[in-house]
Amino acid sequence: MSLKLTTAVKPQGNINFMAILYGSLLAVIASVILMAIGGTVMFYTIFNERLIPVIGLAILFVSIFAGGFVSARRAGKMGWLHGLGVGLIFLILATIFSAIFPQGVFGFTVLKKILASVIAGCLGGIWGVGE
Numbered sequence: 001m002s003l004k005l006t007t008a009v010k011p012q013g014n015i016n017f018m019a020i021l022y023g024s025l026l027a028v029i030a031s032v033i034l035m036a037i038g039g040t041v042m043f044y045t046i047f048n049e050r051l052i053p054v055i056g057l058a059i060l061f062v063s064i065f066a067g068g069f070v071s072a073r074r075a076g077k078m079g080w081l082h083g084l085g086v087g088l089i090f091l092i093l094a095t096i097f098s099a100i101f102p103q104g105v106f107g108f109t110v111l112k113k114i115l116a117s118v119i120a121g122c123l124g125g126i127w128g129v130g131e
Contacts, residue, residue: 016075020085023071027090031063057112061120064090068124076129083125087117 038055041047067090068083075082091114 015078015081015085016071017085019071019074020082020089022074023067023069023082023086024089024093025067026070027063027067027086028093030066031059031090034059034063057116060090060094060113061116064117064120065124065127068121069128070124072125072128079125079127079129080122081125083121083123083128084118085121086124087119087121090121091117 038059042052042055064083064087067086068079071082071086072079094113094117
């Protein structure tokens, strides 16, 4: 007869805020790197300036998706909620940045930014837990 005792208890139903902060930091870093790459490519090539808002939205989406993915992977549960947290924190940071620099960096509407943040965060989170 053997008795197995475990000391590690994994709480169920809790949000891992450190995972959300980590994913948000990754999203910001990815966004800065992608903007630098995109800006460099646009500077050194012949480029249609009407595509800048689309590229900005794509950078936003990819960055938040990656942050939501990593956040959910670290949390290991409730991926959509962790990804949504990343999307909302990124959106808040982008809003603060836009208030500091009124000219703005992103050339697309606020509604598109909100929708992209929420959708990308949730999708990245769902995929992060599902993998």
